[in-house]
């Protein structure tokens with residue numbers, strides 16, 4: 001999520017940390033473990049309206065719980081405060097479970113009072129399901145897109161482009177834990193948790209004059225049922241979210257070290273796609289050296305006219321049309337999320353530091369950026385890195401305080417931990433953390449386990465509240 005605060009960071013922008021990657025150890029190349037064999041199997045379709053202001057959708061999920069459950073829980077994240085207030089919404093119109101109509105109980109869970117639906121959808125099962133049982137659920141939904149918004153779901157009439165990420169009912173299951181129901185909060189950042197699923201098919205139906213960017217690997221096109229429409233197909237072995245862009249797009253396709261990189265922007269916006277593609281290649285190479293193999297075969301990048309920063313998805317990123325000098329750290333940050341959040345997931349509501357502190361850290365190591373050094377952070381601010389999203393609402397400026405702490409203090413602490421433990425040992429432990437926790441929802445305990453042999457690193461992370469104090 002965004003790397004650039006809007007206000008209030010002036011006092012912290014005291015030091016530019018640039019650690020060139022000549023200091024990095026070479027990335028290991030061993031493959032990641034296989035995804036969860038019983039992961040959900042998702043077929044997702046969007047039928048995009050010709051005016052690019054809405055889409056009707058259908059999602060089919062075959063869910064095999066690893067714990068007994070008597071209900072299904074989905075999240076409708078476009079109804080969270082910021083996207084809802086920008087005019088976007090996700091409303092589920094009909095649900096069937098194993099072929100029978102089911103009742104979906106809608107709960108606000110942080111959605112504004114005037115939102116057409118809540119962020120939480122609970123579907124009681126006719127009978128409780130045992131672990132290993134297959135449940136097939138089909139959800140029909142309507143997606144509305146806000147105009148010219150600085151968010152992950154939106155549309156621009158003037159630029160003829162629509163973009164929508166996390167814009168379908170998202171199964172809220174965490175293996176070994178169960179359902180996630182934390183409320184959405186008015187803080188700039190993600191709050192979702194999602195296990196990897198097999199994206200058996202993503203089908204986007206759009207007017208044939210438009211280009212479509214998806215998630216996973218493109219699997220061809222066919223003529224749509226309605227005249228003048230085309231169905232664009234994609235598929236992915238393991239992703240935990242989906243984003244789509246539709247519009248009058250310029251697209252650059254380039255293979256960079258075996259990764260199929262697709263970079264798009266609305267036509268006529270003057271976006272320098274070549275420069276963006278170059279930055280993607282630079283960051284990709286540096287991050288692979290630091291973190292290990294790139295986790296996806298394809299990378300879909302859209303430069304969105306009304307966005308101001310960047311938003312990550314598995315194998316995809318939405319970027320704002322930022323100034324050229326801001327591109328390198330921003331691209332490095334969002335691409336780092338392909339490992340921290342994409343490959344190794346986390347509950348972004350409960351443990352946002354597991355993706356944001358680490359992504360900012362990897363950005364600083366490979367591309368620099370404006371973040372204070374650990375030594376320059378006052379002792380009383382070296383805390384709270386491990387707090388959940390709900391914690392930050394108590395502050396006068398929730399988003400800024402969250403950003404200053406979880407991104408900046410968290411990343412500075414990781415840099416300090418690396419210094420204390422030694423770069424080679426720290427980098428090796430971090431790559432092993434990524435390998436061991438690939439295709440899972442990681443927890444702070446997984447970090448503790450990964451750095452168990454580097455107590456000096458763990459001590460710094462405990463000091464800032466990222467990990468529990470010993471004995472607590």
Ligand SMILES: [Zn+2]
Pocket residue numbers: 001002003333334337355356359
């Ligand atoms: Zn981020």
